[in-house]
Amino acid sequence: MESALYPIQNKYRFNTLMNGTWQFETDPNSVGLDEGWNKELPDPEEMPVPGTFAELTTKRDRKYYTGDFWYQKDFFIPSFLKKKELYIRFGSVTHRAKVFINGHEVGQHEGGFLPFQVKISNYINYDQTNRVTVLVNNELSEKAIPCGTEEILDNGQKLAQPYFDFFNYSGIMRNVWLLALPQSQITNFKLNYQLANNKATITYNIEANNNAEFKVTLFDNQKEVACATSKNTSSLTIKNPHLWSPNDPYSYKIKIEMLEDGKTVDEYTDKIGIRTVKIVNDKILLNNHPIYLKGFGKHEDFNVLGKAVNESIIKRDYECMKWIGANCFRSSHYPYAEEWYQYADKYGFLIIDEVPAVGLNRSITNFLNVTNSNQSHFFASKTVPELKKVHEQEIKEMIDRDQRHPSVIAWSLFNEPESTTQESYDYFKDIFAFARKLDPQNRPYTGTLVMGSGPKVDKLHPLCDFVCLNRYYGWYVAGGPEIVNAKKMLEDELDGWQNLKLNKPFVFTEFGADTLSSSHRLPDEMWSQEYQNEYYQMYFDIFKKYPFICGELVWNFADFKTSEGIMRVGGNDKGIFTRDREPKDIAFTLKKRWQQLN
Numbered sequence: 248m249e250s251a252l253y254p255i256q257n258k259y260r261f262n263t264l265m266n267g268t269w270q271f272e273t274d275p276n277s278v279g280l281d282e283g284w285n286k287e288l289p290d291p292e293e294m295p296v297p298g299t300f301a302e303l304t305t306k307r308d309r310k311y312y313t314g315d316f317w318y319q320k321d322f323f324i325p326s327f328l329k330k331k332e333l334y335i336r337f338g339s340v341t342h343r344a345k346v347f348i349n350g351h352e353v354g355q356h357e358g359g360f361l362p363f364q365v366k367i368s369n370y371i372n373y374d375q376t377n378r379v380t381v382l383v384n385n386e387l388s389e390k391a392i393p394c395g396t397e398e399i400l401d402n403g404q405k406l407a408q409p410y411f412d413f414f415n416y417s418g419i420m421r422n423v424w425l426l427a428l429p430q431s432q433i434t435n436f437k438l439n440y441q442l443a444n445n446k447a448t449i450t451y452n453i454e455a456n457n458n459a460e461f462k463v464t465l466f467d468n469q470k471e472v473a474c475a476t477s478k479n480t481s482s483l484t485i486k487n488p489h490l491w492s493p494n495d496p497y498s499y500k501i502k503i504e505m506l507e508d509g510k511t512v513d514e515y516t517d518k519i520g521i522r523t524v525k526i527v528n529d530k531i532l533l534n535n536h537p538i539y540l541k542g543f544g545k546h547e548d549f550n551v552l553g554k555a556v557n558e559s560i561i562k563r564d565y566e567c568m569k570w571i572g573a574n575c576f577r578s579s580h581y582p583y584a585e586e587w588y589q590y591a592d593k594y595g596f597l598i599i600d601e602v603p604a605v606g607l608n609r610s611i612t613n614f615l616n617v618t619n620s621n622q623s624h625f626f627a628s629k630t631v632p633e634l635k636k637v638h639e640q641e642i643k644e645m646i647d648r649d650q651r652h653p654s655v656i657a658w659s660l661f662n663e664p665e666s667t668t669q670e671s672y673d674y675f676k677d678i679f680a681f682a683r684k685l686d687p688q689n690r691p692y693t694g695t696l697v698m699g700s701g702p703k704v705d706k707l708h709p710l711c712d713f714v715c716l717n718r719y720y721g722w723y724v725a726g727g728p729e730i731v732n733a734k735k736m737l738e739d740e741l742d743g744w745q746n747l748k749l750n751k752p753f754v755f756t757e758f759g760a761d762t763l764s765s766s767h768r769l770p771d772e773m774w775s776q777e778y779q780n781e782y783y784q785m786y787f788d789i790f791k792k793y794p795f796i797c798g799e800l801v802w803n804f805a806d807f808k809t810s811e812g813i814m815r816v817g818g819n820d821k822g823i824f825t826r827d828r829e830p831k832d833i834a835f836t837l838k839k840r841w842q843q844l845n
């Protein structure tokens with residue numbers, strides 16, 4: 248069911264997008280399966296794919312709809328495709344899906360931010376119209392990621408209660424492809440690079456659905472530079488490699504041919520960037536040179552689109568990040584659509600790729616409890632074994648999908664869980680041990696520590712190759728005139744970390760202040776542009792004193808939608824850019840700083 252290879256077209260492989268208008272119907276009483284909705288929706292409406300119903304409706308109960316809902320689309324399959332294996336590949340379906348072809352169940356998937364594909368060949372009527380139906384569910388629990396719960400309102404409606412600070416958008420929010428693939432096919436390939444003596448050794452490991460030989464060819468600007476024919480794994484070596492880096496995102500082309508009895512039966516080509524990432528003492532090295540990460544925590548989020556993929560938004564975000572002088576972002580708090588990583592490879596951005604392990608606590612204000620006995624002991628609950636299984640499945644799918652991107656430099660296995668209890672350490676010790684077996688390039692593994700999980704109480708930093716801090720001194724604590732105290736709080740904490748002599752890099756993966764682009768205040772006040780500037784200047788002045796700080800990823804790239812609440816004005820307003828991607832004053836401050844920072 249996993250589908251790590253992005254669809255391409257060549258003489259062996261064909262695909263077509265199934266995006267556009269699908270039929271849609273909510274199923275609040277979960278009667279659809281009994282009433283045959285997998286064959287025919289009784290009273291559907293049009294729904295765009297990719298898209299999310301929550302951003303399109305004018306009715307509150309539809310916006311917050313929680314439970315089962317159905318998508319359906321008819322499609323024609325000509326008989327000349329009979330020789331191929333047919334699949335439907337979903338870039339994602341949020342949060343879980345059951346797929347039917349002409350009424351027959353063909354597969355299901357848990358997890359709303361990673362691709363999967365279902366084989367449909369055995370259920371297709373050739374030279375006829377066929378029907379795909381998807382049963383989707385968007386409920387939150389402590390047995391899946393992202394975590395949350397739900398309540399039943401007085402009118403009987405379910406309401407998702409996220410343990411996280413972004414709107415629980417759901418549906419088919421990424422591209423959908425019809426794939427026609429060869430019977431014998433390449434299903435994934437993994438690459439690792441060693442650099443020495445001005446040579447690069449590229450070790451490959453090819454996964455396929457049949458035993459075969461493989462011919463692997465590397466091209467530099469169309470010129471063949473290396474070639475090998477082998478079973479699934481071997482290596483290629485090239486002299487004077489042109490390495491990939493943010494300032495020079497150079498790519499080679501790799502072509503893999505699958506051979507049966509000497510005849511090519513499948514071919515997959517991709518762009519690859521030769522580079523290495525490692526941690527040495529308290530520095531992050533890219534191609535053996537220390538790097539400083541400048542950029543953002545982001546969200547996939549935009550007006551009307553919700554989290555639906557849209558290449559215009561992707562392009563605009565990268566243009567803004569190039570303009571401001573950023574070189575990095577974290578895919579907070581879930582793996583983004585594949586197109587984000589393709590652009591990062593092309594434009595030379597670095598990505599900390601994050602699995603949707605957010606809300607592994609019992610409140611998004613968990614940080615208020617983390618240092619006292621009010622802790623929720625989240626990892627002591629009986630649902631943890633089920634949660635761990637899903638967490639591991641999604642780590643594997645994320646790494647299988649993204650391990651070849653040169654832009655991906657690290658894996659974030661958690662965002663702000665409960666992290667000061669022995670049971671949290673026991674849980675994540677297993678999670679890290681599981682994950683460390685999966686990446687052929689052995690990139691660094693980390694996770695972000697919630698406010699309060701500091702040097703005296705945090706249990707998870709020993710598992711991390713570099714330590715990521717989400718800190719809000721000057722906002723959630725010691726805000727406004729008390730910002731004078733916030734400075735000392737931040738310094739005291741960093742002194743505490745320094746005294747542990749961890750000899751590890753630290754990255755600030757979140758720090759920020761809600762700011763209304765309409766607000767100017769003299770003297771500055773919280774929510775004003777002037778305060779956002781003062782807040783960041785305080786952090787930057789302090790960062791200078793701690794050489795182990797190797798990155799500043801501000802929160803957030805842009806304003807984004809959350810659930811409603813007394814601390815949210817139409818959503819989270821900590822953006823450097825507004826939700827429609829226009830700069831706040833702080834963007835010009837960061838541009839000046841980041842273009843000078845090497």
Ligand SMILES: CCCN1C[C@@H](O)[C@H](O)[C@@H](C(=O)O)C1
Nearest residue numbers: 412614663697698717819821
């Ligand atoms: C400590 C608060 C949690 N942190 C996580 C992120 O998802 C939130 O959007 C951000 C905020 O509250 O702005 C802070």
